[in-house]
Amino acid sequence: MTIRPILSSAALVLALAGCDMMSDLRPAPPPRTPAATVSAAPTVAAGSLQRPAGSQSVAQLDASAAEKAAATRPSAAGGRLGTTIASLGDATEGGFWIKTPLVSAPGKGRIVDAASGRSVNVDLIPLPGPASAGSQVSLPALTTLGADLTDLPELEVYRS
Numbered sequence: 001m002t003i004r005p006i007l008s009s010a011a012l013v014l015a016l017a018g019c020d021m022m023s024d025l026r027p028a029p030p031p032r033t034p035a036a037t038v039s040a041a042p043t044v045a046a047g048s049l050q051r052p053a054g055s056q057s058v059a060q061l062d063a064s065a066a067e068k069a070a071a072t073r074p075s076a077a078g079g080r081l082g083t084t085i086a087s088l089g090d091a092t093e094g095g096f097w098i099k100t101p102l103v104s105a106p107g108k109g110r111i112v113d114a115a116s117g118r119s120v121n122v123d124l125i126p127l128p129g130p131a132s133a134g135s136q137v138s139l140p141a142l143t144t145l146g147a148d149l150t151d152l153p154e155l156e157v158y159r160s
Contacts, residue, residue: 081100081109084157085155086111086134086152088142096122096140097122099136101127101133109122109157114153115153118145118146120141124159
């Protein structure tokens with residue numbers, strides 16, 4: 001019976017010795033490289049950036065005060081076409097217009113901001129889609145209504 005503890009001890013010693021050999025099977029860690037240096041971005045002074053050639057500011061794309069005054073003169077009473085939620089249309093298209101699914105043919109009309117009561121005369125331009133779809137309004141018309149360019153104002157649309 002004295003052989004059994006000796007064999008158990010020998011098996012334990014061999015097993016533990018084998019564990020040390022397992023470390024040789026692990027891949028070596030990648031070599032350390034020096035950290036990359038990061039340089040600071042150059043400082044740009046306010047007003048030193050140049051506008052791209054041929055670009056226009058919002059003020060240049062907007063209508064003049066005289067054009068806005070003419071667009072806000074009362075027009076002949078016309079039929080109410082409906083109410084629509086509007087967003088800013090193509091800001092590079094000049095003039096006073098609304099592209100809306102509430103009309104099926106071009107014409108003249110008026111839009112009224114339901115919140116402020118301000119109104120402006122516009123060209124009515126058909127926009128494909130259901131009548132419940134939104135509309136697009138020109139930059140001059142939207143600013144004449146006093147709406148923020150990122151707002152989605154509720155507008156009443158009338159035909160002249």
